[in-house]
Amino acid sequence: MDLSINNARLFDGSAVREGLFSVGIIGNKITSVGSLTAHAGKEINAAGRFLMPGLIDCHIHLLNMWTVKDEQTMAADLEHEVPRRLDDFLAAGVTTIKSAGDSEDDILRVRAMLESGELRGPRLFATGAAFAAPGSHPSSTVYAQNPWLGSRTIIESDSPTEVRDAVRRLAEKKVNAIKIVHQGGCKHGEPYFFRAEGINIQIHRLERAVLEAIVDEAHKHELTATVHTFEQDAAIEALEAGADGLEHGIMERELDGDRVIELLLRNRASYVPTLWLLAFEEHAAAVRYANLKRVADAGVRVALGSDTFCGYGKFGESTLVETERTVAAGIAPEKVLKMATGDAAEHLGSDAFGTIANIPGARRLMTEVAKQGAPWIFGLDPRSIGEYLEPFHLALKADVGGADYNARYLTPMNRKLAVSECERIAEAVVR
Numbered sequence: 001m002d003l004s005i006n007n008a009r010l011f012d013g014s015a016v017r018e019g020l021f022s023v024g025i026i027g028n029k030i031t032s033v034g035s036l037t038a039h040a041g042k043e044i045n046a047a048g049r050f051l052m053p054g055l056i057d058c059h060i061h062l063l064n065m066w067t068v069k070d071e072q073t074m075a076a077d078l079e080h081e082v083p084r085r086l087d088d089f090l091a092a093g094v095t096t097i098k099s100a101g102d103s104e105d106d107i108l109r110v111r112a113m114l115e116s117g118e119l120r121g122p123r124l125f126a127t128g129a130a131f132a133a134p135g136s137h138p139s140s141t142v143y144a145q146n147p148w149l150g151s152r153t154i155i156e157s158d159s160p161t162e163v164r165d166a167v168r169r170l171a172e173k174k175v176n177a178i179k180i181v182h183q184g185g186c187k188h189g190e191p192y193f194f195r196a197e198g199i200n201i202q203i204h205r206l207e208r209a210v211l212e213a214i215v216d217e218a219h220k221h222e223l224t225a226t227v228h229t230f231e232q233d234a235a236i237e238a239l240e241a242g243a244d245g246l247e248h249g250i251m252e253r254e255l256d257g258d259r260v261i262e263l264l265l266r267n268r269a270s271y272v273p274t275l276w277l278l279a280f281e282e283h284a285a286a287v288r289y290a291n292l293k294r295v296a297d298a299g300v301r302v303a304l305g306s307d308t309f310c311g312y313g314k315f316g317e318s319t320l321v322e323t324e325r326t327v328a329a330g331i332a333p334e335k336v337l338k339m340a341t342g343d344a345a346e347h348l349g350s351d352a353f354g355t356i357a358n359i360p361g362a363r364r365l366m367t368e369v370a371k372q373g374a375p376w377i378f379g380l381d382p383r384s385i386g387e388y389l390e391p392f393h394l395a396l397k398a399d400v401g402g403a404d405y406n407a408r409y410l411t412p413m414n415r416k417l418a419v420s421e422c423e424r425i426a427e428a429v430v431r
């Protein structure tokens, strides 16, 4: 074993676990989590302090959308500013980020450089360019004065065939998800105005057929489609079209009725609250908090995402602000940490990070087995094994967890492989 962290209190990506733990690491992978001290080349005594997975921010914009206006300024941003921003994330404990819309080829280049080790920073997931209705947000708002960057960051189209082609192109470039902006009025409905500092323009959302084509094509390529929304009607449309996530959620007024929540649960979709934006929209806090609380209490997966962009505050620190605001919305701190680790990883479609466990791939395996209807129970609380055995006329004699199992059986056999705390052996006798 290369590294062990001993005597740590553990938040494992879903909850704080009882007692003190030792976590063993080989290379860059956790290989054991248990209560016995793990010996390794390098040992760290946590002395009762907390060990938790790195934080995940599921909504950021990494490149500078204000200063980058052409090839030259882009090259300067990539060379001089981006490495600093990436460091800021690490310094705040943020080890995974999702770019929810950046200049497509540039952000994919940053991702490649991070993967190859040429750049140091958090794991980067990227959606590439985002889909939006022509003449809407953000091309006519944020990028109104910067068409060069806008055209690299947004795909404006009202043609179902065109958007399908664009999704295929993004899939070939191996983006991690598809991002759609669905904000504005219906062509035949009430006019909708986008209002922000110095901006007041009428915008339209995507035609339903276009929205459906993007989501459908994304799913054909096994990509999730996550949708920027502000209002309830647009969110319902997006979810009815099969969206896998709402970025920002419902900000304009409190949810009325259960339709949004029903659809979020039906689609197993995520809600990414981006409360950091309250820095600009303080008046919206009560509505945003109330909607988030309702969605979270209903059991919808909430993935922490700040919507941090350049020019305001510091990357990483803004992610911490997001956790504080989530607590301000009435969510228990332990739940907020889960939103920023285990649930965020699930939103990103990976269980290779975001948790402290020694069986990578376990969650996927559980889902597969559950789908096949196997007669085998995962997630049984060890304290209820006795009750579980009763109907079979069996009485529990001993229940051995990973640490005991390792000490009793594996260590004497000189086996290097460890058994995790969640793999248990129960001995029972016939009553």
Ligand SMILES: [Zn+2]
Residues within 6 Å of the ligand: 059, 060, 061, 100, 101, 307
């Ligand atoms: Zn954003």
